[in-house]
Structure formats: structure tokens, C-alpha cells
Amino acid sequence: MQRSLIRQFYRDMLLARQFEEAAAEQYRQGRIAGFLHLYPGEEAVAVGTLRAADPGDYVVSTYREHVHAMVRGIPPEAVMAELFGRAGGCSRGYGGSMHLFSPEHRFLGGYAIVGETFPVATGVGYWLRMTDSADAVLCYFGDGAVNQGTFHESLNMASLWKLPILFVCENNHYQIGTEIHRHSALAEVHRRACAYGMLGRRVDGMDVLAVYEASREALAQVRSGAGPFLLECETYRYRGHSMADPASYRSAIEVEELRARDPLASLWRKAEAAGWMTADERRAIEAEVTAAVDGAVAFAEQSPPPTELQAGVYARPLDLYRGAP
């Protein structure tokens, strides 16, 4: 594997970790409101899958999507400003943490209703197939989302019409406080692929190199016209479901066990042992990431608020009591 790619993974995951911790701090200080779902522990999933994708590929994600947005190139400033609800945010302050959008990055959200990413991605995949495009779609969802009707409905259509979609399950084993064996009759999500006649596999979602390799293979299949692929990434979130969740439903031992497999620490151990990255290089990345996160917060703080209540309800301003213009 290329050294530059390893450093990229490390940088992406470190930015993800530090950005989310900074967001938690800003939330505690009252600058970020509403629901805030953070990603620490799951970094290898977004980084490994999205670094395997092409720039032309579309991304459809959930409400836990800050990291996906940044890996796709949306500047941390624009993400943090969105969490602050400011005009400099990637959704200009109208979306919030759960609704990040950026058409020029082909980043299509940001969906806060569990199970919505499936049909949106299926529609994008349909359009790509209908127009003979070489691009693909990456569709993210949690382990809890696979029991929503849209999972079944959409995977069926995607497979039936051989749509170019990589379905990425971020299996962190919990839907809020309900552990997967208490919400799913079949806890191995990838095995559901066979119900729709499509390919699926499970990968260690704490290992960015494994996720990257699996994603490259899966995307090659998806692009070959073989149809969609269900990639289950087994991972874990260190924090509660959202900032409102103290996570009292799981033991400290469980969290410690998973932290021992931390994706950042394990990548560093491997990189150091293999001589892919030096301690100096690592320190340089850390300094750069810290500056980027500080810069994102500073940008968000000084970004003005949006002011137009009516902008963007319709394509053109619409008077509901004046049908004829």
C-alpha cells in the first residue's frame, strides 16, 4: 500500500476524531443545539469506504455524517458552521448537524429519518443506470435501519435492476440503547444480501485498511454492472447515541474492550512497524489537524446567521394565496 495513502487515512481519521470532540465541546458550551450524533470509534468505516470511491460517486448518509462530509472534501469550516446554524455552513444554516448537503461534492445528505438513505440512493443509482453513467452511489445506514421497510424495498429494487450502489452498513451494534441481538433476528447483516439475490460480506470496521480493500473490491463489482453490494462494517461508537445519551445500557468493560481495537491506534502501530510513517510525520499531521479543527471553530464563530426565513421553500417565492401570478 502506498505510504501517501496510509498518511491520508491517518489524517482523515484524526481529523474525524478531533473534529467530533471539538463539536462535543462546542455543544457543551451551548454553541451547538439540537441533536448531535458523533462518530468516534467508527472512523475507519467512512474513511475506508470513501477513500475507495471515485470523485464522481454520490454519497447518501445518515444523521451521523459529519465525517463522511469531510472525507468527501466539504471543508471542516463549512461543517462546523452548519452545526452552529450559520450562513457559512454547507446547508447555509438551514439543515443542521443531521442535514449536511453539498451538490458540488456530490454529497446528498444528511437524512434524519432512519431508513431514508435507501430509497434516495436507489433513485440516484436508477438515474446513473438509466443514463449509462460510470459513477456509483455509496449508501450509509446503521444496524438499526435494516429493519425498516425501505431496506427491504430498496435492496430488492436495486438488485432487480442491477443498480450501481454500495450499501454500507455501519454496524455499531446498537440502535440507540437496543443491542443488535435484541433488535434483529439475524444479527449478521451481510447475510441479508442473499434475500435480494445480491452480494454481501462483512469486514472488520475497526481496520481502515481492511475496509478500504473490501470497498475497492465491492465498488469494482458494483461498477462492472453486477449490481449492488452489501458491505457490513462491524464497528463501535465510544460515545452515547447522541450528546443527550449517557449510554447507561452498556458496561464500561465493553467500551474498554472496543477501545483496545481503536482504528487510529491500530493504524499507527501497523504504520510504524512497517515503516510507512515516522513519528515526525505523525506529529506533523497532528499539528495540521489541530489547526484545521481550531480554524473550523473560529470560522463557525464568526460566520453570520442566515436571515431569510422563506428562502428555498420553493424554487421561486410562492404566495400561497395567489395562484395566478
Next chain:
Amino acid sequence: MSQRRRRSGNLGVIAPAEPAPELRLWEALNLALDREMAQDDAVFVLGEDVGLYGGSYRVTQGLWARYGEWRVRDTPISEGSFTGLGVGAALVGGRPVVEIMTVNFALLALDAIINMAAKLRYMSGNRLAVPLVVRMPGGVAHQLGAQHSQRLEHCFVNVPGLRVLAPGTPQDAYWQLRQAIRDEDPIVVLEHELLYFESGPFDEQAAPPPMHAAVVRRPGRDFTLIAWHRMVQVCLEAADRLAADGIEAEVVDLRSLRPIDLPLLRESVGRTHRALVVEEDCLFGGAGAEIAAALTEAAFFDLEGPIRRVAGADVPTPYNGELEAASIPDAAAVVAAVRAALEQAGPGA
């Protein structure tokens, strides 16, 4: 009337060469789809049995053969996801026209329509567009039972981000659908199950009115009747009966339920000083309540009495034919309501 329908081969698509003087409403919708699909490759239709079968109400007849399966897509029974598929495709350049077999099944697609289609432009800070059309027939037909006989106007008129059309004639259906397909906003087109096979004058060359404009179907000086879909016919019949007694009712076909053409209603009531909203949907919390309230606010000092509503009974639609008929307004109910209102002395009388 007999020579009006021309088919290209046995495909069922109306041949473009000869504009017909009269069409059935389904044929007008079919022609509108054909025209838009011929003109713009991004337009595609999807829904249950829209392709090979030709559509439950024949609206997509012949299109599958002409445009192929990718642009006329038969879907599985997955309303939530195929409507959401339309949203996704609309985000990236498609102009999907989703057909939901009947409004009754649209309840399974409300998340895609209300949470996704209607909100995405706004939530994205005006950075995304959702040029999506969702068509669906509704209303009380003939003894289909409670789960197949309802109206969902109330569901959609209250949703910011949506436009809601209710064409009731072939001419309107044709232009409103074409305008909806070309529009940049998500639009729900409510159709009525009993109107598909009704014929009406059709002139493709006539200039189309604005998509949301109401129209006076019958002028009258004494009373304004406001309706849409099949209730326009009910009002026209009531107006005939009232005319026999020398009461001249004006009948307005609203055609659009979000937005509404309040200036036209205001102008009409400015002349008649009285109005009745007639809707098939249930009375409580229906679209008619909004229309009556808005018109009252706009025209209060022109009114000689309260704006009243005649609407569907607040019951699930019963199966029994007589009870079913009693659950929705008919001409007699409209006549009775107009008479009662006229007998009630206004403050100035």
C-alpha cells in the same frame, strides 16, 4: 366523439398528428406524458403496472413500448421506496413522474413526499432541487370500501414545499401535468377515479392558463360555489336546479389547492356576496376549511353571511351503496345549503 381517438399502431399512444377536439381525461394525461417524454429524456415514469399493463387507469398506455423499460418502469409494491427513488433521481438530474396506484397507498409514501421531497430544498439551504411529480387518483368511486375510497387533500395542502394540483377536465389535466413536469418543485397531482373516463373539450393549441389559476365554469350573480374535481360537476348540476328558481350560482373550479387562487375567489364573492365550499374530503380540518377561512379574512366586509362548507361526512367510507352516496355531497345537498344560506338574513338585510 367516435372519431376523436387515434392510436399509433396498437400502442395506444395518441398520435400527435391530429389534435382531437375531445378527449377523455386519461387520454389527456397520456398525451401530456408522451409530449414531455418526447421532448425531454430526463422525464421518466414509474409505478405499479405503468409499463406492460399500461396503468390501472390507462394513463401510461403505450408509453412502455415507445420509451422502453428504463423510462417507463414497472415497480414492485413498494410505495415508500419507489416514491423515494423518485426523490433521489430528481436530486441528480432526473424528472421522475411517480404514479401511485391510488391515494390510499400514498399513505405508505408520505415519508418520501413530506419528509424528503418537500423539505430537501429548504434543508439544503436552497442548494438542491426536487423536480418530482407524484400523481395519484383518489376519491369515492363505486363501493370500493373504506380503504379504497378516501381523499387525502388535507394531508398535502398543509405541507410547506409542496404544490398540490387537482385537475378535473381533460384540458386542465393535460396542461397542469405538463406544467408540473417542467416545474422545479415537487408537485402532487391529485386525480379523481371517476373522472378518467369522462370526455371533455380538448384544444392543444389553446394557450395554457397558469398552473395554479382557478377558473369560473359558470358565471352567476347570486352565489359563489367553490369546488374541484368531481364536486365541480355536482355544483354545476346544483346551479342548474337553482337557476330554475331564479338563483344564479357562479361555479368556480379551483384546480389548485396549494397555492389557491384567492384573487379570483375574492373577485367572485365581491359580486355575489355569498359563498359555499363544496369538497368531497371530510369536513373537519379539510382543505375547504382553509379556503373558507382565507376567503372570510379577505372578503369579510363583502359577505352577507358566513362562508359555509358542504363536505364529506366524517366517517370512513361505508361499503353499502346508499350509505356511500350519503357520505359525500350531492347536488341536492348543495342546493339545500344555498337555499338555507339565502334564507338566513344577513346583517344588512
